[in-house]
Amino acid sequence: MSDGEEATNHLLDGTLHESQASVQAAEGGLQSESARLPVTIGATVPTGFEQTAADEVREKLGSACRISKDRGKIYFDISVESLAQVHSLRSVDNLFVVVQEFKDYQFKSTKEEVLKDFEDLAGKLSWSDPLKVWEMNSSFKKKKTKRKKINQNSNKGKTDNGQGDKKDERDVKKELTGSASETQILDYYENPAIREEISTLVGDDLASCKDEADERSKEEADASVLRFRVTCNRAGEKHCFTSNEAARDFGGAVQEHFKWKADMTSFDVEVLLNIHDNEVLVGIALTEESLHRRNITHFGPTTLRSTLAYGMLRLCAPQPTDIIIDPMCGTGAIPIEGATEWSNCFHIAGDNNALAVNRAANNIASLLTKSQIKEGSPSWGLPIDTVQWDICSLPLRTGSVDIIVTDMPFGKRMGSKKRNWNLYPACLREMSRVCRPGTGRAVLLTQDKKCFTKALSGMGHVWRKVHTVWVNIGGLHAAVYLLKRTPQAFVHPSEQDGERGTPWCE
Numbered sequence: 001m002s003d004g005e006e007a008t009n010h011l012l013d014g015t016l017h018e019s020q021a022s023v024q025a026a027e028g029g030l031q032s033e034s035a036r037l038p039v040t041i042g043a044t045v046p047t048g049f050e051q052t053a054a055d056e057v058r059e060k061l062g063s064a065c066r067i068s069k070d071r072g073k074i075y076f077d078i079s080v081e082s083l084a085q086v087h088s089l090r091s092v093d094n095l096f097v098v099v100q101e102f103k104d105y106q107f108k109s110t111k112e113e114v115l116k117d118f119e120d121l122a123g124k125l126s127w128s129d130p131l132k133v134w135e136m137n138s139s140f141k142k143k144k145t146k147r148k149k150i151n152q153n154s155n156k157g158k159t160d161n162g163q164g165d166k167k168d169e170r171d172v173k174k175e176l177t178g179s180a181s182e183t184q185i186l187d188y189y190e191n192p193a194i195r196e197e198i199s200t201l202v203g204d205d206l207a208s209c210k211d212e213a214d215e216r217s218k219e220e221a222d223a224s225v226l227r228f229r230v231t232c233n234r235a236g237e238k239h240c241f242t243s244n245e246a247a248r249d250f251g252g253a254v255q256e257h258f259k260w261k262a263d264m265t266s267f268d269v270e271v272l273l274n275i276h277d278n279e280v281l282v283g284i285a286l287t288e289e290s291l292h293r294r295n296i297t298h299f300g301p302t303t304l305r306s307t308l309a310y311g312m313l314r315l316c317a318p319q320p321t322d323i324i325i326d327p328m329c330g331t332g333a334i335p336i337e338g339a340t341e342w343s344n345c346f347h348i349a350g351d352n353n354a355l356a357v358n359r360a361a362n363n364i365a366s367l368l369t370k371s372q373i374k375e376g377s378p379s380w381g382l383p384i385d386t387v388q389w390d391i392c393s394l395p396l397r398t399g400s401v402d403i404i405v406t407d408m409p410f411g412k413r414m415g416s417k418k419r420n421w422n423l424y425p426a427c428l429r430e431m432s433r434v435c436r437p438g439t440g441r442a443v444l445l446t447q448d449k450k451c452f453t454k455a456l457s458g459m460g461h462v463w464r465k466v467h468t469v470w471v472n473i474g475g476l477h478a479a480v481y482l483l484k485r486t487p488q489a490f491v492h493p494s495e496q497d498g499e500r501g502t503p504w505c506e
Contacts, residue, residue, distance in 0.1 A: 043092040048471035049311035053091035070276035096283035122253035227263035322402040332360030424455035432462035440485035
């Protein structure tokens, strides 16, 4: 090779390296620019615990937080690089990125004009940055788990011109195609009527199942077209339109703007249209399933949301080495949330129902298994234990507990209003015995406010009410009471009366 050729090759190599370096630098610059992209995140939180959620955002993300007039929502600004941390917040249910917010939206006087404005609005919004955030968010969000429900009683099932039954059959077909043995599948169902129905699917109907699978594969092949739906949440009395009408017309304009495919069930993008009086907000959902399901796999009749459990625990400000108990734990939502977030405390989950204690233990075991899979190594466990006990006679020493947090029976799905008149005073008395005088505190949730207030009025010497948070539990107006244990030592009723004590509750 001549000296001229060598020089030429060196020059070409140098130019190639410089161009590659410039491309990498440009790509890195774009990534860093995207990471620094400022966005406004909205979050739904348990009603009544908006301030608790705002405090958590400030502590963990360092972002100022605004509480919406529409209860149960907060807003805060972050850079995209903090998106993973947002998904780790313990007090939020669902997340969305704000496309645009109108704090004083001027609605027209007629329905037709308002809906026409919604149609025009879709093309005027700046969708670019929020859609970038939505794309980046896919690696952080929790996928929605599909829970297959099998109706054990055909008489109670709801049908819609036969469509409901067809849908159930498709779900069964999917299960049949992936099974090794027809007999094993049929043995799974105990109801003879369902066994007979499934048996008819094993033969000829599997052919139609194959056709459905082929159609599904064709739809998946056209992945370039996103599927979407619009969800409208409206609050206010002065609107001349319904939520469905707003979602329909705005959604049609979104479809025309992006050329997306509308799909109400299997959607990729969920566009949110939130209307509260004269405030209008357009957003894109970042969660497929509420984050409150993070801990619980075995549900009971009154399972508490993990986000609400976090808010209740945070009210009593746990300190390292505190002993925290939930004497009516149910499925263990409160102590499990406490052991996850406040691992420097010890938590006890107790209940008088053996089935509830078993569910709590299973939820703990399930959480440990998830942790082992995630970390890829054996877990050291959680600072939590489960016990079956009687709330009116706890097997704990007097003054040995720092914090009591529990969801008391409302007297609806669990217990009864009549029984609460005896149960609540007995519970408060026994809680005052085990709770540490002077520093102990209790956070108690109940919808039976009249009964609780009456019971608390007779316990003024041992309990002092510090704060009340009003919450919405499945449409029920409930209250969370923060109580402080007074310095007065506990005196057994038998010592007060000078007589032998009688059982406090049956």
